[in-house]
Amino acid sequence: MMAAVEIRSALSALLKQHFPYAVYFTNNASADKGYFHIELAPKKHVVDRVIYEREIDVMMELVLPPDARGRIDRAKLYEAVDTLDAALLPVLTIGDRHITVQETSSRIVDEVLHYSFSIDFADAMPEEPVEMMGELSINGQTENMMEE
Structure with a gap:
């Protein structure tokens, strides 16, 4: 499962590799230097008990x-x-995953660059620990369920 913190870290590292600006995921209206503000909007669609599809809209603003x-x-x-x-x-590489970015969008409004794209991928549900049954007794016969 890919956690949101992994996505934020990968985006921060990518931007810091290419730009000299700070990267924020919260509002930072008092910045006196150029900065990126990033907002993530995740969506999930459950496919079955194990797999779900994720779509994350990534919206970036570059304020100079x-x-x-x-x-x-x-x-x-x-x-x-x-x-x-x-x-x-x-x-886009996030951890050990490589996700194809199909389309990007950009516009400049009030001298601020608004840049957005979506990443779509399938992910696995986190496994919940299952308590194993030790013994099972059926019709007076006991079976050890731990042997397999």
């Missing part, structure tokens, strides 16, 4: 500090889109 005149350099935002595409497409 204004220059001395109070403007944001849009060229840096467009370059960031190209860098993100090169880093994420076609495969």
Whole structure:
């Protein structure tokens, strides 16, 4: 099973490898340097008792500090889109898994880059420990169930 903390760690490591900006998963409105804000929206669909399908929508925002005149350099935002595409497409590696990213989306609103994509994969339910039966008595005959 892939935990959310693994996904967050992999995304943080990937962004820190390609960008000099901090990465946050919580609101950070007071940052005076450029930063990424990432939001994950997971969905699960149970297939059977063991397997379920997961879809996680990943939404990133890149917020850059204004220059001395109070403007944001849009060229840096467009370059960031190209860098993100090169880093994420076609495969995102999370731990020992390699997940194909089918599509990305980006737009700039109020001088903030909004970049999003989805990852789809199947996962296994965490196994619950099962208590083994020691002995079984049927019609006066006892069987040791631990021998197999």
